[in-house]
Amino acid sequence: MKSIKVSLKGNSYNIIAGSGVLVKLGGQLKKLKIGADAYIITNAYLKSKFGRILERSLRDFGFSLRFKLVPDAEKSKSLAQAARILADITAYDQKKKIFIVAFGGGVIGDLAGFTASIYRRGTPYIQVPTTLLAQVDSSIGGKTAVDLDQGKNLAGTFYQPRLVLSDIDLLKSLPRKQLVSALAEVIKYAVIKDPRLFVYLEKNMDRILAKNSGCLEFIVARCAHIKADIVSRDEKEALGLRTILNFGHTLGHAIEAAGSFNIYNHGEAVGLGMLCSCGISRSLGLLSQRDFERIEVLIRRAGLPRAIKGVNFNKIISSHYHDKKFIGAKNKFVLVKKIGQAMIKENIPLELINEALRERF
Amino acid sequence: MKSIKVSLKGNSYNIIAGSGVLVKLGGQLKKLKIGADAYIITNAYLKSKFGRILERSLRDFGFSLRFKLVPDAEKSKSLAQAARILADITAYDQKKKIFIVAFGGGVIGDLAGFTASIYRRGTPYIQVPTTLLAQVDSSIGGKTAVDLDQGKNLAGTFYQPRLVLSDIDLLKSLPRKQLVSALAEVIKYAVIKDPRLFVYLEKNMDRILAKNSGCLEFIVARCAHIKADIVSRDEKEALGLRTILNFGHTLGHAIEAAGSFNIYNHGEAVGLGMLCSCGISRSLGLLSQRDFERIEVLIRRAGLPRAIKGVNFNKIISSHYHDKKFIGAKNKFVLVKKIGQAMIKENIPLELINEALRERF
Numbered sequence: 001m002k003s004i005k006v007s008l009k010g011n012s013y014n015i016i017a018g019s020g021v022l023v024k025l026g027g028q029l030k031k032l033k034i035g036a037d038a039y040i041i042t043n044a045y046l047k048s049k050f051g052r053i054l055e056r057s058l059r060d061f062g063f064s065l066r067f068k069l070v071p072d073a074e075k076s077k078s079l080a081q082a083a084r085i086l087a088d089i090t091a092y093d094q095k096k097k098i099f100i101v102a103f104g105g106g107v108i109g110d111l112a113g114f115t116a117s118i119y120r121r122g123t124p125y126i127q128v129p130t131t132l133l134a135q136v137d138s139s140i141g142g143k144t145a146v147d148l149d150q151g152k153n154l155a156g157t158f159y160q161p162r163l164v165l166s167d168i169d170l171l172k173s174l175p176r177k178q179l180v181s182a183l184a185e186v187i188k189y190a191v192i193k194d195p196r197l198f199v200y201l202e203k204n205m206d207r208i209l210a211k212n213s214g215c216l217e218f219i220v221a222r223c224a225h226i227k228a229d230i231v232s233r234d235e236k237e238a239l240g241l242r243t244i245l246n247f248g249h250t251l252g253h254a255i256e257a258a259g260s261f262n263i264y265n266h267g268e269a270v271g272l273g274m275l276c277s278c279g280i281s282r283s284l285g286l287l288s289q290r291d292f293e294r295i296e297v298l299i300r301r302a303g304l305p306r307a308i309k310g311v312n313f314n315k316i317i318s319s320h321y322h323d324k325k326f327i328g329a330k331n332k333f334v335l336v337k338k339i340g341q342a343m344i345k346e347n348i349p350l351e352l353i354n355e356a357l358r359e360r361f
Numbered sequence: 362m363k364s365i366k367v368s369l370k371g372n373s374y375n376i377i378a379g380s381g382v383l384v385k386l387g388g389q390l391k392k393l394k395i396g397a398d399a400y401i402i403t404n405a406y407l408k409s410k411f412g413r414i415l416e417r418s419l420r421d422f423g424f425s426l427r428f429k430l431v432p433d434a435e436k437s438k439s440l441a442q443a444a445r446i447l448a449d450i451t452a453y454d455q456k457k458k459i460f461i462v463a464f465g466g467g468v469i470g471d472l473a474g475f476t477a478s479i480y481r482r483g484t485p486y487i488q489v490p491t492t493l494l495a496q497v498d499s500s501i502g503g504k505t506a507v508d509l510d511q512g513k514n515l516a517g518t519f520y521q522p523r524l525v526l527s528d529i530d531l532l533k534s535l536p537r538k539q540l541v542s543a544l545a546e547v548i549k550y551a552v553i554k555d556p557r558l559f560v561y562l563e564k565n566m567d568r569i570l571a572k573n574s575g576c577l578e579f580i581v582a583r584c585a586h587i588k589a590d591i592v593s594r595d596e597k598e599a600l601g602l603r604t605i606l607n608f609g610h611t612l613g614h615a616i617e618a619a620g621s622f623n624i625y626n627h628g629e630a631v632g633l634g635m636l637c638s639c640g641i642s643r644s645l646g647l648l649s650q651r652d653f654e655r656i657e658v659l660i661r662r663a664g665l666p667r668a669i670k671g672v673n674f675n676k677i678i679s680s681h682y683h684d685k686k687f688i689g690a691k692n693k694f695v696l697v698k699k700i701g702q703a704m705i706k707e708n709i710p711l712e713l714i715n716e717a718l719r720e721r722f
Contacts, residue, residue, distance in 0.1 A: 009370075079444045083509075086440075090511035118479070121504065121517045122597070143482065148444075150451035156482045157518065236483070 002221040006140065006228040008160060008235055015140060015164040015224045019213050022053055022167040025128065026061035029099075032162050034124045036097040038065040039089055041112040042104050043072040046130060050170070054103065066092050070108065077111050077146045079155060085115045100125035102161075106138040110156070113144030117159030126163040131174060132182035132216070133267070135166040136189070136223035141231040141242075158236045166224070168216045179209070180303040181267025184248070186219050187298055188274060189226045192247045195340030197222050198298070205301045244342050247334035248274030251357065254320035259311040271304035272360055279356030280348060281335040291339050308360045316357060317350075363582040367501065367589040369521060369596055376501060376525040376585045380574050383414055383528040386489065387422035390460075393523050395485045397458040399426040400450055402473040403465050404433040407491060411531070415464065427453050431469065438472050438507045440516060446476045461486035463522075467499040471517070474505030478520030487524040492535060493543035493577070494628070496527040497550070497584035502592040502603075519597045527585070529577045540570070541664040542628025545609070547580050548659055549635060550587045553608050556701030558583050559659070566662045605703050608695035609635030612718065615681035620672040632665035633721055640717030641709060642696040652700050669721045677718060678711075 001018030016028065029038075038058055042051075047067055058065050068088055070076040092098065100123055102112030109127055116125035129139035145156030171179070190198035200218065201208070208215045227245070234241035252273025256264055264272065278295050281287035300306055308316075320331075331353075332346045362379030377389065390399075399419055403412075408428055419426050429449055431437040453459065461484055463473030470488055477486035488500035506517030532540070551559035561579065562569070569576045588606070595602035613634025616625055625633065639656050642648035661667055669677075681692075692714075693707045 079440060079447075083440045086509055086516055087511065090509060090515060114479075118475075118516045118518055120515060121506070121519055145482070148447055148451060150448065154451060154481060155447055155479045157479055158482055 002217065004221060004225050004228050006160070006164075007232045011160045011162075013160060013162050013164070015166065015228060017135070017166040017168065017220045017224060018217055019168045021165055022050065022128070022170070023057050025054065025165060026057040026059070026063060028163060028165060029058070029063065029126070030061045032124075032126075034126070034162055035099040036063060036095065037092065037099070038063050038101050039068060039092060039098055040065055040101040040103050041068045041070060041085065041108055041115070043108065044069050045072060046104055049173070050103075050130075054101075070111065072104075072107070074107055074147065074152075077107050077152075079146055079148070081111060082115050082118070082146055085111075086119055089115075089119060098123060099162075101128060102126070102139075103128045103130065105129065105131035105134045109134050109139050110143075110145045110153070113142070113159055113161065114146050114156055117144050117157040122159065124162050125159075126165065127161045128165045128167070130167075130170045132171055132179055132220070133185060135171075135220045136182060137185045137227065139164050139166070140224055140227045142235065160235075164224070166220050168213055168220060171216055172211060174211075176209075176303075177265070179211070181265050183208070183302040184267035184271040184274070184299075184304055186223055187295075187302060188245075188247050188270065189223045191274065191295060191336055191339060192244050192334065192342035193226050193230075193340060194222065195338075197226075198294075198339050201298055201302075202294070205298070209303065240344070243332070243344055244334055247336075247342055248272075248277055250331070250333055251276045251316070251320060251353070254316045255308065255311060257319040258315035263310050264305070268305055271299050271302075272306075272308055275299060275306060275360060276353070276356040277333055278336055279359050280333060280352050281337070283352050283355065284335065284345075286343075287336050287338065291336070294339065295336075306360070308357075313357065313361060317354065320353070363578065365582060365586045365589050367521070368593045372521045372523075374521060374523050374525070376527065376589060378496070378527040378529065378581045378585060379578055380529045382526055383411065383489070383531070384418050386415065386526060387418040387420070387424060389524060389526060390419070390424065390487070391422045393485075393487075395487070395523055396460040397424060398453065398456065398460070399424050399462050400429060400453060400459055401426055401462040401464050402429050402431060402446065402469055402476070404469065405430050406433060407465055410534070411464075411491075415462075431472065433465075433468070435468060435508065435513075438468050438513075440507055440509070442472060443476050443479070443507055446472075447480055450476075450480060459484060460523075462489060463487070463500075464489045464491065466490065466492035466495045470495055470500050471504075471506045471514070474503070474520055474522065475507050475517055478505050478518040483520065485523050486520075487526065488522045489526045489528070491528075491531045493532055493540055493581070494546060496532075496581045497543060498546045498588065500525050500527070501585055501588045503596065521596075525585070527581050529574055529581060532577055533572060535572075537570075537664075538626070540572070542626050544569070544663040545628035545632040545635070545660075545665055547584055548656075548663060549606075549608050549631065550584045552635065552639075552656060552697055552700055553605050553695065553703035554587050554591075554701060555583065556699075558587075559655075559700050562659055562663075563655070566659070570664065601705070604693070604705055605695055608697075608703055609633075609638055611692070611694055612637045612677070612681060612714070615677045616669065616672060618680040619676040624671050625666070629666055632660050632663075633667075633669055636660060636667060636721060637714070637717040638694055639697055640720050641694060641713050642698070644713050644716065645696065645706075647704075648697050648699065652697070655700065656697075667721070669718075674718065674722060678715065681714070
C-alpha cells in the first residue's frame with residue numbers, strides 16, 4: 001500500500017493505492033472526520049460485485065450508507081442525472097452529515113464530483129476509482145464535469161475530493177481493452193515527466209498486461225504521484241502547468257471525434273495523438289530518432305495502434321480546429337524534447353501537423 | 362462614486378457604488394481584461410429600461426453583447442433554467458472570450474453566478490445589481506445558488522464575481538415595498554457591526570425612504586464595506602465568521618416559511634426575526650432596554666412590521682426546527698450585546714425563544 005499526498009492550500013488530501021485497500025475504506029473515512037452518512041454513487045454491476053465489501057467496511061465504523069445507481073455510460077454525465085441525484089440526496093440527508101462516495105470509473109467520478117461540488121455549495125466527497133484510467137488520471141486533480149448536448153465536459157467545477165482510494169484488486173476484472181486504453185495515459189506520464197517510469201514500462205509491459213499486482217500498484221502510485229505534483233502546483237489550470245497533461249490529447253481528441261467516438265476509444269486515440277506529437281517534435285529537431293522509436297515501440301507493446309484506419313484524414317484536421325483547447329486562432333501542442341521532458345509550443349505550422357498525421361496512415 | 366475592495370487570496374475584486382455608474386461599465390470592464398463578449402442575463406423589464414445604456418457603454422469599448430432574458434421570479438432559479446442558459450451560451454461562445462453579466466436582483470444574480478461558476482469549470486462574471494437588497498447583500502460574497510423542489514438554494518457554489526457595479530440611480534424605480542424590505546438588511550449590518558451606521562440611519566431614515574441619492578450611496582457603500590470585510594475573512598463560511606450575517610434570519614426564515622412565503626416578504630420577516638433575537642438578548646441580560654428600544658424604533662421607522670399577524674405561532678416554532686441552519690439538534694442564534702456588536706450563541710432554551718416570539722404577537 002502506498003500513500004501519496006496532494007498538497008493544496010487548505011484542502012490537501014491523500015491518494016492511497018494498493019491491493020485490497022477497499023476493505024479499509026471505513027477506517028480511512030473515520031480518520032477524515034468527513035461525516036456520518038455515505039451516499040455511494042455507482043452502477044449496478046459494481047454494486048453487485050463489491051457492494052457487500054463496501055457495506056461491511058462502512059458499517060464496521062458506524063457509517064450509514066445508501067447506494068445510488070446510475071447507468072454505466074457516458075450519457076450518465078448529464079445535468080439531468082445530476083438533478084435526479086440531488087433530488088434523491090435531499091431525502092437521505094436529514095442529519096446534514098452526508099458525504100458522497102464516487103465508486104466507479106471516470107464517468108461516475110466526474111458526475112459524483114460535480115454533484116458533490118454543487119450540493120449545498122459543496123459537500124465532502126471521496127473517489128474510489130475502479131478502472132485503471134480513473135486510478136491514474138481522472139480521480140486525481142478535482143476536475144468534475146457533466147456533458148452538454150453541445151459538447152463533452154462543458155459544465156463542471158474544480159472541486160477536490162477528501163481522499164482517493166485506489167484498490168488494485170478491482171482491476172482484475174477489468175476488460176483488456178480498457179486496461180490497454182489506460183496504458184496510453186501511463187505512457188503519457190512517463191514520456192512527459194518520468195524517464196525511470198518509461199524504463200520500468202519497457203521492462204515490465206508483459207507483466208502489466210498480465211495484471212501483475214506489484215506492477216499495477218507501482219504504476220498507479222507512480223502516475224498518481226506525477227499528477228498530484230502537477231495539480232499541487234496549478235490546481236485550477238491558471239498557470240498553464242496542467243497543460244502538459246494534454247500531451248497527445250490535442251490530435252487525440254480530433255481522431256476520436258473524427259471517428260464519431262466509435263472507431264478509436266480515448267486511450268487508442270491518445271496513443272495515436274502522442275505519436276503525432278512525437279513526429280512534430282522530431283521534425284522540429286527537438287526529439288531524437290532513437291527516443292521516437294522507443295516511444296513508438298512501447299506504444300505498440302502496450303497493444304495500442306500505431307496506424308490510423310477507418311477515419312478520414314481531412315475530418316481529423318477539421319475536427320482539430322474545433323478543439324476546445326484552442327483559444328482564438330492559435331494552436332497549442334505539447335511536444336517532447338527527450339523521454340521524460342516535454343514542452344509547450346504554440347502556432348505549429350499546419351504542414352508539420354499534416355505531415356506527422358499522414359505518417360500514421 | 363465609491364470603490365470598496367473585497368480582498369481574497371487570488372481573486373480580489375472591487376465593488377463600485379454610485380449615481381450613474383452604469384454608463385461607465387464598458388470602461389470598467391476594459392480595465393479588468395475579462396474577455397470580449399458579454400453575455401447579459403436579465404429580465405424583459407430591465408432590458409427594455411436599461412438595455413440601450415448597457416449596449417452603448419459596452420460597444421463604445423469594443424465589446425460584443427447578447428441578452429438572455431429570464432422570467433422575473435424565484436422559479437427562474439432552477440437547474441432547468443441554468444441548463445437552458447448553458448445551451449444558449451455555447452452557441453454564442455465561439456471565440457472562448459465570453460464573460461457573464463448578472464443584470465438584475467437577487468434571483469438573477471444567484472442564477473447567473475451559478476451558471477458562470479459551472480460553465481467550462483468557471484467563466485468570469487460580474488454583478489450589476491438593480492435592487493437595494495442585491496446591492497447591499499446578495500451581489501457581494503460569491504454565494505451562487507439555484508433552488509431544488511426540496512428547498513431553496515440547495516444547489517450552488519462559492520464563486521466570486523470579478524466586479525460588482527451598483528448604480529444607485531437604478532433604485533429610483535424600485536417599488537417602496539422592495540426598498541423597505543431591503544432596509545431590514547441595512548439595519549442588520551448596523552446592529553451587528555456598525556454603531557455609526559445605526560446613528561446615520563436614525564438621522565436619515567426619512568431621506569432614505571425618499572430615495573435621496575446621497576443617502577442611498579452612503580448606505581450601499583457602507584453595507585458593501587461591512588459585508589466585504591466579513592467575506593474577506595471567511596470566504597467559504599469555513600470559520601463561522603459569516604454566521605453573524607444570519608442575524609434575524611433564523612426565526613425570520615421560520616416566519617417567512619410559516620406564512621408560506623406570501624404573508625411576509627424576506628425583509629419583513631428578517632425585521633421580525635431581529636426583534637425576536639433582540640428579545641432573547643435582552644432576556645439573557647446581554648442587551649440593554651435602551652438599545653432594544655432604539656432598534657425597535659428604527660425598524661418601525663423603516664416601515665417594517667413589529668408585530669406578527671396572520672401567521673400561526675406554533676407553525677413558526679415547528680418551521681424553526683426544520684431550518685437548514687440547524688446542524689444536528691442544536692439551535693444557533695446571533696445575539697446582540699449592544700448596537701454594533703453581536704455574538705453567536707448555541708442551544709438557546711426553547712422557552713426563551715417562545716417568550717421572545719410571543720412578544721411579537
